[in-house]
Amino acid sequence: MSAAPTDTDFGFRRVDLDAKQGLVDEVFHKVAGRYDLMNDLMSAGLHRVWKDVMVTRLGVPKQRPFRHLDVAGGTGDVAFKVVAAGSAASATVCDINGEMLKVGRERAGQRGLGERVAFIQGNAEALPCLASSFDGYTIAFGIRNVPRIQQALDEAFRVLRPGGRLLVLEFSPDVLPGLDRVYDAYSFNVIPPMGRMVTGDAEPYQYLVESIRKFPRNETFAGMVRKAGFSRVDITPMTGGIVCLTGGWKL
Ligand code: SAM
Numbered sequence: 001m002s003a004a005p006t007d008t009d010f011g012f013r014r015v016d017l018d019a020k021q022g023l024v025d026e027v028f029h030k031v032a033g034r035y036d037l038m039n040d041l042m043s044a045g046l047h048r049v050w051k052d053v054m055v056t057r058l059g060v061p062k063q064r065p066f067r068h069l070d071v072a073g074g075t076g077d078v079a080f081k082v083v084a085a086g087s088a089a090s091a092t093v094c095d096i097n098g099e100m101l102k103v104g105r106e107r108a109g110q111r112g113l114g115e116r117v118a119f120i121q122g123n124a125e126a127l128p129c130l131a132s133s134f135d136g137y138t139i140a141f142g143i144r145n146v147p148r149i150q151q152a153l154d155e156a157f158r159v160l161r162p163g164g165r166l167l168v169l170e171f172s173p174d175v176l177p178g179l180d181r182v183y184d185a186y187s188f189n190v191i192p193p194m195g196r197m198v199t200g201d202a203e204p205y206q207y208l209v210e211s212i213r214k215f216p217r218n219e220t221f222a223g224m225v226r227k228a229g230f231s232r233v234d235i236t237p238m239t240g241g242i243v244c245l246t247g248g249w250k251l
Contacts, residue, residue: 008147011210020147021123025097027145027204028074032099034199036075036107041198042191042205050243051078051140053236054169057247058136060085069094069134069159071124071152072142076104076117082136083116094122094129124152132161140169144215153228160250166230170221171212172237172244179240187212218244 008017015023031038039047060066060082066089070078073093082091095101101119108117122128124139124146137156146152156166175183187209195205216224218235221244225233230248237244 009211009214011207011214017147021096024145024147027207028097029099030201031195031199031204032075032097032103035100035103036077038195038198038205042194046239047141048077050169050238050245051081053238054078054138054140054167054245055081055085057236057245058082058085058138058165058167060089060136063087065089066136067134068092068136068138069127069129071127071137071139071156072096072145073119073138073140074100074104074142076107076119078138078140079104079117080108080111080113082138083113090116090118092118092120092129092134094120094124094127096121096123125155126151127155127159129159131158132164134159134164135161136165136167138167138169141171143168144170144211149216150224150227153224153230157229157250162250164250166225166248166250168221168225168246170215170244170246172218172241173213173215174218174237174241174244176240179242183240183242218246222246 006017007014008020010020010023066086068082068091071094073079073095076093079091079093083089093104105119108114125148137160143149191209192202192206196202222233222235225248231251233248235244235246
């Protein structure tokens with residue numbers, strides 16, 4: 001039997017498994033104030049469309065209550081869309097980073113959503129939530145940053161009620177041949193300098209583009225979702241495979 005790995009990827013570097021979370025936290029601590037602006041600039045607004053597709057797929061009931069958990073939810077984008085989709089829906093944003101949550105709370109206040117969206121600090125690998133307590137679980141552009149991905153998926157399974165829906169939105173390394181060369185050139189030559197211009201630091205965005213290349217391929221990731229216990233696992237590549245939406249049900 002092979003021993004559990006003690007190291008992992010942090011972008012193109014190998015780091016101790018226990019050191020990765022601290023490095024990730026530093027990245028989001030640095031960019032929190034400019035995170036939303038950078039998302040719009042680097043994706044030309046496409047991240048909004050990808051998040052809309054995910055929330056539509058979630059099937060939030062229009063009027064019945066729906067308890068939703070958005071993990072690594074950062075500044076609240078997905079949670080705001082979930083509560084907009086159903087008049088009796090409520091959402092909890094759970095993120096490990098206090099700076100990202102602070103921005104999220106401010107944005108919720110500005111939108112008058114303070115009552116319907118709660119913000120809690122916690123780790124995707126050990127959620128501060130009761131078993132079977134949510135109807136839906138999403139994680140958008142978050143799971144790539146979590147050191148122990150399988151553990152986070154196991155936690156998603158634990159906190160969902162039987163019949164609950166999991167959706168994972170993430171950048172994918174399975175980009176269409178032909179597009180991949182243009183995308184690589186854009187990623188490595190444009191995004192880090194843009195990050196430096198907007199946030200004053202290129203490093204967090206160098207980590208972003210590297211970490212995408214190290215994320216498991218779509219089918220491998222779908223296998224991890226099944227391993228966590230989810231059924232009817234499906235994958236939907238979008239925008240030439242740049243992102244992938246992976247879904248599953250706790251049945
Ligand atoms: N979901 C948001 C969105 O799509 O705009 C934010 C995504 S941002 C790229 C990644 C988020 O993952 C950050 O807010 C970061 O703090 C959070 N994160 C990283 N590791 C985490 C962990 N182990 N548990 C919970 N959140 C984590």
